[in-house]
Amino acid sequence: MASSIKVRTSLHDGEATIRMIIRHPMHTGYEFDTETEKFIPAHYIEKLTIKHNDSIVLDCDWSRAISANPYLSFVFNGAKAGDKLTISWSDNLGESDTAEKSLG
Amino acid sequence: MSISRRTLVKRMAAVFALVGAGLGQLLLPIKAFAQRSPAFSADNEADAIAGFFPGESVETSSDILIDVHDVIENGAFVPVSIKTELPDIRSITILVEKNPNPLIANFKLYPSCKGFIATRIKMGESSDIIAIVRSGEQLYSTRKFVEVIAGGCG
Numbered sequence: 098m099a100s101s102i103k104v105r106t107s108l109h110d111g112e113a114t115i116r117m118i119i120r121h122p123m124h125t126g127y128e129f130d131t132e133t134e135k136f137i138p139a140h141y142i143e144k145l146t147i148k149h150n151d152s153i154v155l156d157c158d159w160s161r162a163i164s165a166n167p168y169l170s171f172v173f174n175g176a177k178a179g180d181k182l183t184i185s186w187s188d189n190l191g192e193s194d195t196a197e198k199s200l201g
Numbered sequence: 202m203s204i205s206r207r208t209l210v211k212r213m214a215a216v217f218a219l220v221g222a223g224l225g226q227l228l229l230p231i232k233a234f235a236q237r238s239p240a241f242s243a244d245n246e247a248d249a250i251a252g253f254f255p256g257e258s259v260e261t262s263s264d265i266l267i268d269v270h271d272v273i274e275n276g277a278f279v280p281v282s283i284k285t286e287l288p289d290i291r292s293i294t295i296l297v298e299k300n301p302n303p304l305i306a307n308f309k310l311y312p313s314c315k316g317f318i319a320t321r322i323k324m325g326e327s328s329d330i331i332a333i334v335r336s337g338e339q340l341y342s343t344r345k346f347v348e349v350i351a352g353g354c355g
Contacts, residue, residue, distance in 0.1 A: 112315075125323070127301070143237065149313070156309035160241050162300055164278045164321035164353075171308075172315040 102184050102196035113176035113200055115147070118168050119186060125161040140190055142167060148183040149176060176200050241304050246331065249296060249304040254340060259333060262287070262341035267332050269347055273324065277353030282319035287336035290316040298344075299328035323353040 101120040106113060119142065126139030145157040145167075154173045178201025187193035240252030250259065269281040283293050293316070295305040300323070308318050316334070324330075327349045333342045 152311070154311045154313055156311075158238070158241075158307040158309075160302055160305055162297065162302065162305045162323045164323055168280075168319070168321045170282070170317075170319040171310075172317050173311075173313045174315065175313045 100196045101194045102186070104182070104184060104196060104198045106182065106198060106200050108176060108178060108201050111176055112172060112174050113149075113180075113182075114170070114172050115182065116168070116170040117184060118166055119145075119194075120166055121186075121188065123161065123163055123165040123167060140188060142186045142188045145169070145184070145186045147171075148181075149173065150181050238304075238307075242302055243304060244301060246296060246298045246303045249302070250333070253294065253304060253307070254333075257340055259340040259342045262334075262343055265332050265334050265341060265343040267330055267343060267345040268319075269330060269345060271346075272348045272350065274350050275353060276324040276326070276349040276351055279322050279324050279347070279349075279353070280319070281322055281330060282317065283332045283334070285316035285334050285336075285341075287316060287334060287341065289337045290314065291335040291337075293318050293335075294333040295320075295322065296331040296333070297322065297324050297328050298331060300325050303331075324349045325352045
């Protein structure tokens with residue numbers, strides 16, 4: 098299966114701009130399914146970690162109020178072409194995924 | 202169509218039972234992930250801030266910019282970005298005052314990061330968005346009102 102994480106990066110003078118979309122339903126638990134007549138159980142990403150080479154650059158704690166298929170963008174310095182970016186998430190049902198991308 | 206009183210009572214009981222079952226399921230993941238800050242399940246802004254930053258004072262600052270539209274049509278997708286030029290940014294926290302759980306997300310920024318985060322959040326109704334930034338040891342906050350036409354909390 099294709100990765101749930103799509104990443105775009107751009108690099109200018111050591112400044113890396115990262116944009117990503119993660120495929121995830123982000124169910125709040127408040128949505129009512131009219132077909133099964135039950136609430137859709139909460140299912141959302143709780144933790145997202147982004148590493149630049151081997152050191153963490155961004156550590157996110159999310160609630161269920163991040164939109165479905167979450168989008169995230171951030172900027173960090175000290176990057177050069179060929180550096181490795183590792184993105185991994187885990188959700189409240191114990192699912193997780195990791196993607197790697199080289200900068201530049 | 203007229204509904205007899207008895208039918209109405211039965212239907213209401215069914216609805217309440219469903220709501221109860223839903224709440225039970227909501228609480229399960231919170232118990233399972235005990236290491237997570239309980240502030241994520243706080244139901245008002247003051248409790249969420251006090252729970253997440255225990256014993257700390259938050260100053261208002263004009264050096265934080267919340268970039269978001271004034272009027273949002275669909276509360277399920279609210280693009281929002283936080284920018285700040287304050288030095289030594291260690292974290293950016295986003296809250297929505299009137300959401301069922303106001304604490305939306307906390308981003309821990311390491312020293313190489315610039316003071317910038319962009320994401321999309323859900324808003325249940327028109328409300329203030331609050332951004333709290335940790336610069337050095339001090340917390341700074343700013344807020345912006347956003348009008349939501351259709352709520353996005355399910």
